[in-house]
Amino acid sequence: MSKGVTPKSENYSKWYTDVITKAELADYGPVKGTMVIRPYGYQIWENLKDRLDIEFKKTGHVNGYFPLFIPKSFLAKEAEHVEGFAKECAIVTHSRLKNNDDKTDLIPDPESKLEEEIIVRPTSETVIWSMYKKWIKSHRDLPILMNQWANVVRWEMRTRLFLRTSEFLWQEGHTAHSTENEAKEETLKILTIYKEVVEGMLGIPVICGTKTDAEKFAGAETTYCIESMMGDKRALQAGTSHYLGQNFAKAFNVKFQDSDNTEKYVYATSWGVSTRLIGALIMVHGDDKGLRLPPNIAPIQIVFVPIYKTDEDYQKIKDYLSSILTYCENNHIRYKLDNREKLSPGYKFNEWEMKGVPIRVEVGPRDLADGNITIVRRDNFEKTIEKIDTIESKIINILEDIQNSLFNNALKFQNENTHQVQNYEEFKTIINTGGFIKCGWDGNPQTEAKIKSETNATIRCIPMNQEFDNLNCIYSSKPAKYQVIFAKAY
Amino acid sequence: MSKGVTPKSENYSKWYTDVITKAELADYGPVKGTMVIRPYGYQIWENLKDRLDIEFKKTGHVNGYFPLFIPKSFLAKEAEHVEGFAKECAIVTHSRLKNNDDKTDLIPDPESKLEEEIIVRPTSETVIWSMYKKWIKSHRDLPILMNQWANVVRWEMRTRLFLRTSEFLWQEGHTAHSTENEAKEETLKILTIYKEVVEGMLGIPVICGTKTDAEKFAGAETTYCIESMMGDKRALQAGTSHYLGQNFAKAFNVKFQDSDNTEKYVYATSWGVSTRLIGALIMVHGDDKGLRLPPNIAPIQIVFVPIYKTDEDYQKIKDYLSSILTYCENNHIRYKLDNREKLSPGYKFNEWEMKGVPIRVEVGPRDLADGNITIVRRDNFEKTIEKIDTIESKIINILEDIQNSLFNNALKFQNENTHQVQNYEEFKTIINTGGFIKCGWDGNPQTEAKIKSETNATIRCIPMNQEFDNLNCIYSSKPAKYQVIFAKAY
Numbered sequence: 001m002s003k004g005v006t007p008k009s010e011n012y013s014k015w016y017t018d019v020i021t022k023a024e025l026a027d028y029g030p031v032k033g034t035m036v037i038r039p040y041g042y043q044i045w046e047n048l049k050d051r052l053d054i055e056f057k058k059t060g061h062v063n064g065y066f067p068l069f070i071p072k073s074f075l076a077k078e079a080e081h082v083e084g085f086a087k088e089c090a091i092v093t094h095s096r097l098k099n100n101d102d103k104t105d106l107i108p109d110p111e112s113k114l115e116e117e118i119i120v121r122p123t124s125e126t127v128i129w130s131m132y133k134k135w136i137k138s139h140r141d142l143p144i145l146m147n148q149w150a151n152v153v154r155w156e157m158r159t160r161l162f163l164r165t166s167e168f169l170w171q172e173g174h175t176a177h178s179t180e181n182e183a184k185e186e187t188l189k190i191l192t193i194y195k196e197v198v199e200g201m202l203g204i205p206v207i208c209g210t211k212t213d214a215e216k217f218a219g220a221e222t223t224y225c226i227e228s229m230m231g232d233k234r235a236l237q238a239g240t241s242h243y244l245g246q247n248f249a250k251a252f253n254v255k256f257q258d259s260d261n262t263e264k265y266v267y268a269t270s271w272g273v274s275t276r277l278i279g280a281l282i283m284v285h286g287d288d289k290g291l292r293l294p295p296n297i298a299p300i301q302i303v304f305v306p307i308y309k310t311d312e313d314y315q316k317i318k319d320y321l322s323s324i325l326t327y328c329e330n331n332h333i334r335y336k337l338d339n340r341e342k343l344s345p346g347y348k349f350n351e352w353e354m355k356g357v358p359i360r361v362e363v364g365p366r367d368l369a370d371g372n373i374t375i376v377r378r379d380n381f382e383k384t385i386e387k388i389d390t391i392e393s394k395i396i397n398i399l400e401d402i403q404n405s406l407f408n409n410a411l412k413f414q415n416e417n418t419h420q421v422q423n424y425e426e427f428k429t430i431i432n433t434g435g436f437i438k439c440g441w442d443g444n445p446q447t448e449a450k451i452k453s454e455t456n457a458t459i460r461c462i463p464m465n466q467e468f469d470n471l472n473c474i475y476s477s478k479p480a481k482y483q484v485i486f487a488k489a490y
Numbered sequence: 491m492s493k494g495v496t497p498k499s500e501n502y503s504k505w506y507t508d509v510i511t512k513a514e515l516a517d518y519g520p521v522k523g524t525m526v527i528r529p530y531g532y533q534i535w536e537n538l539k540d541r542l543d544i545e546f547k548k549t550g551h552v553n554g555y556f557p558l559f560i561p562k563s564f565l566a567k568e569a570e571h572v573e574g575f576a577k578e579c580a581i582v583t584h585s586r587l588k589n590n591d592d593k594t595d596l597i598p599d600p601e602s603k604l605e606e607e608i609i610v611r612p613t614s615e616t617v618i619w620s621m622y623k624k625w626i627k628s629h630r631d632l633p634i635l636m637n638q639w640a641n642v643v644r645w646e647m648r649t650r651l652f653l654r655t656s657e658f659l660w661q662e663g664h665t666a667h668s669t670e671n672e673a674k675e676e677t678l679k680i681l682t683i684y685k686e687v688v689e690g691m692l693g694i695p696v697i698c699g700t701k702t703d704a705e706k707f708a709g710a711e712t713t714y715c716i717e718s719m720m721g722d723k724r725a726l727q728a729g730t731s732h733y734l735g736q737n738f739a740k741a742f743n744v745k746f747q748d749s750d751n752t753e754k755y756v757y758a759t760s761w762g763v764s765t766r767l768i769g770a771l772i773m774v775h776g777d778d779k780g781l782r783l784p785p786n787i788a789p790i791q792i793v794f795v796p797i798y799k800t801d802e803d804y805q806k807i808k809d810y811l812s813s814i815l816t817y818c819e820n821n822h823i824r825y826k827l828d829n830r831e832k833l834s835p836g837y838k839f840n841e842w843e844m845k846g847v848p849i850r851v852e853v854g855p856r857d858l859a860d861g862n863i864t865i866v867r868r869d870n871f872e873k874t875i876e877k878i879d880t881i882e883s884k885i886i887n888i889l890e891d892i893q894n895s896l897f898n899n900a901l902k903f904q905n906e907n908t909h910q911v912q913n914y915e916e917f918k919t920i921i922n923t924g925g926f927i928k929c930g931w932d933g934n935p936q937t938e939a940k941i942k943s944e945t946n947a948t949i950r951c952i953p954m955n956q957e958f959d960n961l962n963c964i965y966s967s968k969p970a971k972y973q974v975i976f977a978k979a980y
Contacts, residue, residue: 027621027624029556029557029559029617029621030557030560030561030564030617030620030621031557031559031560031561031608034557034558034559035557036554036555036556036557036621037554037555038554039552039553039554039636041554042552042553042554042555043552043553045555046553062529062532062533063529063532063533063536064526064527064528064529064531064532065526065527065532065535065659066519066526067519067520067521067524067525067526067657068524068558068610068641068643068657069519069521069524069580069643069656069657070520070521071520071521072587072596074520075587075596076596082596086586086587086588086596087586087587088585088586089585089586089587090559090582090585090608091582091583091584091585091586091587091598092580092581092582092583092610093581093582093583093584093598094581094583094607095578095579095580095581095645096576096577096578096579096581096645097562097565097576097577097579097581097609098576105566106562106565106566106572106576108581108583108607112581117598118521118580119587120558120582120610127519127520130520131517131519131520131526134517135517146529150641151558151640151641153558153559155585155586166559167557167558167559169555
């Protein structure tokens with residue numbers, strides 16, 4: 001492990017990239033805008049994926065796989081959808097390379113030019129609804145509750161690892177229902193799963209709400225979202241669940257025969273979270289020593305670092321630890337015994353701090369003599385000496401305490417940086433220093449657009465459970481239609 | 491469930507597609523050559539994936555993710571590799587769509603033309619070795635034992651679901667080693683995993699061997715493979731494990747400082763299996779009633795079909811079954827109680843036969859009175875009446891017996907259709923009627939090419955553990971260098 005990371009306070013963006021590089025989470029790929037997810041980063045994704053997959057299956061969803069390639073014409077079938085996705089997509093035009101005339105280079109073979117160009121999926125509504133058209137005839141074919149784990153591509157020139165890359169990994173659920181109500185319930189059921197997993201596993205507090213028309217998914221009736229606050233007080237959209245109404249069913253002419261023998265268009269939802277959540281995880285919990293991982297998501301929850309000079313000493317430490325290691329094994333605690341040779345304990349401490357392992361256990365010759373082990377928490381660097389005989393009963397509590405503590409700190413930070421403001425001047429001052437602003441909005445898209453152009457802040461969401469009295473729009477001073485959250489966002 | 495499938499004997503290829511369609515395993519996607527994997531097919535893939543992933547992790551491998559997009563120039567870096575993969579690839583040339591002049595269509599925006607074209611990965615050696623170049627400096631960085639679960643694209647005009655589609659899902663392992671020996675051991679270690687999983691889980695007997703130079707992976711020193719025989723006696727390559735020597739290390743200039751302080755090129759392997767295995771599963775075990783799934787891979791191992799007229803009767807049957815259902819639950823037996831309304835038992839029987847569920851349990855009012863349940867095996871349609879009180883102790887044995895029986899039948903079929911021939915005339919006769927031919931080959935690529943052009947048969951593999959006396963080449967009659975397996979292949 002080379003030097004540490006750029007301090008957050010000095011350059012937040014550089015700090016972020018440093019943590020990713022030094023914790024070996026990801027790297028830049030050779031094509032501009034692409035990302036390589038390294039094993040440590042991928043293990044975080046796998047843990048999240050496994051958990052979400054369980055939740056989806058528990059609620060009756062099944063996985064499948066739809067093609068990467070979409071005919072160009074499909075993108076244009078839903079009017080808003082094409083506006084949203086045609087501007088940044090990868091277009092396949094040829095199917096073969098050949099040598100150029102002087103054999104110095106490979107060029108696309110003109111004879112392999114495709115009749116219709118193909119789009120690399122930016123999202124799969126269109127290709128999926130073209131299939132649902134084939135599969136849905138009757139109300140007995142509904143609901144369809146499908147999800148896929150896949151890669152998607154949206155052309156991006158300004159790359160930021162995990163947050164903004166041309167290709168990213170995600171899950172996308174696409175469901176089809178016979179009634180509006182059932183589809184709306186599905187949308188909210190998924191939003192609840194997202195909230196519970198992001199808060200409970202990643203320790204990231206979120207605000208649930210709906211997007212304004214300007215910010216919603218291109219093709220949705222309503223976009224529900226979970227929004228979170230990053231360490232630099234900017235907002236990040238952590239997940240979305242869209243109620244699509246009959247828009248895609250109409251675009252692809254998907255009707256079903258209902259039990260009353262009438263033909264109706266199918267109701268739809270779609271929803272997704274992506275590897276972007278790993279970016280949020282870094283920004284919400286990371287510090288100037290690197291990552292801090294909540295135990296529920298951490299690939300390694302406890303690292304044991306033996307401190308020894310001779311092989312004989314190492315063997316004694318290993319024996320000394322055998323009971324606690326067995327305990328970890330039996331209780332599905334993800335641990336590592338770092339017995340790498342030729343690396344000093346100090347080097348190891350730094351590395352595991354950088355990688356955010358929640359608990360470090362240090363054991364040296366003196367600990368053996370005293371029946372102790374030394375425990376260092378990554379979240380607050382608290383160091384305690386515990387008796388080896390009683391540690392088993394405490395270890396799960398410490399992990400839980402770290403999990404809760406990271407969440408509570410993030411929640412406190414979010415609350416402290418969420419402001420109610422009296423007037424637009426105050427709004428502009430606070431938006432510039434960072435944070436969320438909770439205020440009234442008259443519901444007029446023009447007001448929203450003006451605030452965005454003047455301050456770069458957008459309405460992140462209209463929180464659920466609106467309750468307010470005598471609230472006026474922060475910009476127009478007209479009576480507020482909604483209380484909303486404004487912020488600058490990733 | 492509509493009518494059955496085309497009989498195998500009538501049209502094998504149509505039978506295959508019928509089974510896929512009617513068992514709802516997959517469907518054609520809208521872009522020519524693409525495939526949709528439906529939930530029932532995807533569950534088979536998930537079961538296989540989960541098992542392989544466990545085996546890879548047990549042997550020290552970790553997952554990661556590399557980009558879909560590869561710079562065109564990378565493909566050309568390894569001389570053989572480019573020959574193998576440039577001819578059938580998807581080429582991205584533009585990054586934005588715009589309206590045409592009269593706004594009737596979307597066209598690739600000429601201003602978004604890429605400076606260098608991008609290839610959608612047909613396999614990831616090049617992009618991965620460009621990253622290993624960044625990560626590997628010293629022998630302490632080795633070995634790297636990475637795998638990824640990903641989609642890849644190879645342009646195909648003649649689509650055959652699961653077997654030959656433009657896009658398919660696979661895993662690709664890419665490892666880097668400091669010694670030749672270690673890399674070779676890795677190649678064989680993986681081959682063994684493939685053999686064990688394909689035989690033990692999918693019930694498909696395989697022959698392990700190496701490919702000839704003409705048939706090996708473009709860029710490999712040696713390609714090891716597992717070859718299997720389909721129901722129409724043609725061969726299918728079920729998995730490959732490549733020893734790449736230093737070819738990619740040299741192409742990407744990846745050297746490491748060894749412990750003796752000298753600089754050396756890194757040794758490499760790569761290996762993969764794909765969704766093509768689902769095609770093999772169908773062809774090896776399927777019959778004229780549809781799929782027959784070995785229990786170890788089946789998404790549903792036992793389906794319970796209650797036979798009843800009134801809700802009250804159904805409730806009685808459910809109570810009657812509760813103990814065996816609990817037993818299945820506790821013993822991780824994947825079961826389904828088919829309580830769908832308005833469908834006759836006969837309809838359900840046909841559907842689950844088509845879907846290849848290994849055991850069907852039928853329970854009607856008379857069974858209740860007698861304390862019986864009726865068990866029907868999908869592999870041989872054997873119907874037995876068992877006492878409900880003692881069924882728990884037998885059920886796992888029946889599943890094991892089906893697993894073994896399907897494997898043994900496939901092995902018998904393979905052995906019966908593997909021929910030793912005396913001369914080339916006999917070779918040609920047998921190759922035309924189908925099957926494997928085991929014979930001598932002089933090791934000359936020209937002999938191999940001539941046989942291929944005259945008979946369409948290729949050398950599927952040079953089996954491991956060569957042991958033969960006085961064997962001559964089937965074509966040239968010169969002394970044989972190897973005993974090989976010839977067949978027509980998918």
